[in-house]
Amino acid sequence: MSIQLSQVFAIAPHHRFQWEEAQECFVILFPEGMVKLNQGAGEILSLVNGQHSVQQIIDALKAKFPGADDIDGDILAMLELALSKGWLSEVAQ
Amino acid sequence: MSKTASLGRSEVQKEIAMNNGVAQSVTRTQPLWLLAEVTYRCPLHCAFCYNPTDYDKHTQNELTTEQWINALREARKLGALQLGISGGEPLLRDDIEEIVVEAKKLGYYSNLITSGVGLTEKRIQAFKEGGLDHIQLSMHDITEEINNFITNTRTFELKKKVAAMIKSHGYPMVLNVVIHRYNIGHVKEILEMAEALGADYVELANTQYYGWSLINRSQLMPTMEQLQAAEKVTNEFREKHGNKMKIFFVVPDYYAERPKKCMNGWGEVFMIVTANGDVLPCHSARVLPNMQFPNVKGDSLSYAWSESDAFNKYRGDAWMKDPCRTCDEKEKDLGGCRCQAFMLTGDAEIADPVCTKSPYRHLIVEAIEEAKNPVIASQPIIFRNDKNSRALMEGEFADRVKPFHALP
Numbered sequence: 001m002s003i004q005l006s007q008v009f010a011i012a013p014h015h016r017f018q019w020e021e022a023q024e025c026f027v028i029l030f031p032e033g034m035v036k037l038n039q040g041a042g043e044i045l046s047l048v049n050g051q052h053s054v055q056q057i058i059d060a061l062k063a064k065f066p067g068a069d070d071i072d073g074d075i076l077a078m079l080e081l082a083l084s085k086g087w088l089s090e091v092a093q
Numbered sequence: 094m095s096k097t098a099s100l101g102r103s104e105v106q107k108e109i110a111m112n113n114g115v116a117q118s119v120t121r122t123q124p125l126w127l128l129a130e131v132t133y134r135c136p137l138h139c140a141f142c143y144n145p146t147d148y149d150k151h152t153q154n155e156l157t158t159e160q161w162i163n164a165l166r167e168a169r170k171l172g173a174l175q176l177g178i179s180g181g182e183p184l185l186r187d188d189i190e191e192i193v194v195e196a197k198k199l200g201y202y203s204n205l206i207t208s209g210v211g212l213t214e215k216r217i218q219a220f221k222e223g224g225l226d227h228i229q230l231s232m233h234d235i236t237e238e239i240n241n242f243i244t245n246t247r248t249f250e251l252k253k254k255v256a257a258m259i260k261s262h263g264y265p266m267v268l269n270v271v272i273h274r275y276n277i278g279h280v281k282e283i284l285e286m287a288e289a290l291g292a293d294y295v296e297l298a299n300t301q302y303y304g305w306s307l308i309n310r311s312q313l314m315p316t317m318e319q320l321q322a323a324e325k326v327t328n329e330f331r332e333k334h335g336n337k338m339k340i341f342f343v344v345p346d347y348y349a350e351r352p353k354k355c356m357n358g359w360g361e362v363f364m365i366v367t368a369n370g371d372v373l374p375c376h377s378a379r380v381l382p383n384m385q386f387p388n389v390k391g392d393s394l395s396y397a398w399s400e401s402d403a404f405n406k407y408r409g410d411a412w413m414k415d416p417c418r419t420c421d422e423k424e425k426d427l428g429g430c431r432c433q434a435f436m437l438t439g440d441a442e443i444a445d446p447v448c449t450k451s452p453y454r455h456l457i458v459e460a461i462e463e464a465k466n467p468v469i470a471s472q473p474i475i476f477r478n479d480k481n482s483r484a485l486m487e488g489e490f491a492d493r494v495k496p497f498h499a500l501p
Binding site: 014023027032 | 123125170171172174175200202204226227229263264265267293294296341
């Protein structure tokens with residue numbers, strides 16, 4: 001599935017995304033499992049809130065990390081992976 | 094921002110410190126999962142229960158609500174994230190609502206593991222409001238006969254009712270079905286039932302032989318052919334129905350070539366607090382000889398996890414003997430299960446006999462053959478109940494316990 005820049009996503013029902021002090025990382029929690037996210041994935045998912053479009057997320061991350069060039073592909077790949085894992089659900093516009 | 098697509102996995106950090114030339118493992122691990130076995134009392138009497146057969150001695154000295162809440166706080170500080178509230182049947186305690194509220198406050202992802210007996214509209218509503226994240230319901234079969242037989246109770250209709258209740262409160266439907274000889278031929282129908290109930294996750298958990306299931310091993314174990322047929326049916330179901338409903342098929346280790354990485358490693362990610370407060374690295378660790386386990390009534394969870402002899406004893410691989418010590422696959426399974434190794438061979442530090450490299454593999458082969466022997470297999474099931482628990486502690490059913498090196 002290819003993600004469109006206009007799409008809006010939220011963390012999927014029954015999943016929880018939170019910062020973990022003891023592990024110093026973001027995690028995704030769901031029934032019977034959890035995944036620790038690396039810093040990049042955590043930055044991206046912390047902007048997924050059911051309101052920002054994919055384009056807005058990319059713009060926000062570019063503004064936050066001005067030195068990083070050509071991160072669009074990485075962000076899209078991360079969101080596609082998260083979607084395929086069932087961590088995200090699309091919000092109807 | 095590169096490599097964002099390769100996600101961080103749940104990995105256990107470990108460090109080997111050199112101490113006078115002797116490699117010593119220093120734990121940098123954190124408990125990620127806390128299993129609270131809040132009571133061993135249970136209205137069901139399942140033949141395959143993994144609880145200790147001597148559970149009856151832990152039914153009068155359960156932790157108080159305050160002690161549980163304190164344990165939750167300490168474990169959270171150590172890093173625990175996933176909380177399983179289990180038993181026995183946890184709903185036999187009337188303070189699960191309070192425990193759930195505290196779990197939410199602390200930031201756990203909490204899971205009630207239940208038979209459904211005792212789950213009422215009032216209680217599930219309190220759980221929802223209190224912030225319980227999900228409920229895992231045990232199901233046994235599509236037929237009333239097998240459900241009632243294997244649990245030794247009349248609970249078939251109730252389970253269907255509870256499943257609907259869980260769904261109607263917006264909870265993910267997580268079904269756990271323990272698979273054994275009596276229901277393995279119904280896997281297709283079980284999956285169809287799960288789908289009809291709207292299940293999101295189904296765990297087909299082939300019986301592992303601990304506790305009550307070990308003394309009933311010959312009565313419960315399916316054949317290799319039955320297992321293969323069940324796996325085939327499961328794969329066909331997945332192909333036909335997609336993965337909207339996630340199905341986990343847990344392979345039984347007796348029919349595998351290599352042992353399971355038990356608990357993902359001793360003292361690596363799991364911590365269990367039992368009804369009476371013992372702190373264990375795995376469900377059945379108390380069968381091991383010469384071990385003293387910490388107890389929350391006198392020890393902190395931080396001490397239990399990091400410093401206690403019990404949690405350090407089988408951490409890492411320094412304790413291993415051959416063939417594990419020199420095995421190039423040792424990191425994959427860490428030698429398997431210490432409890433299974435001890436129960437079947439009498440040596441807790443030897444390779445799990447499930448491994449085909451183990452000199453004791455013949456014990457597994459014999460157990461599989463015994464389960465096929467109609468005379469042995471037709472011995473009555475010893476159901477999990479208080480009376481049988483006391484009888485086992487008093488030395489009854491000796492012939493069923495004799496093959497093992499401790500009371501299962």
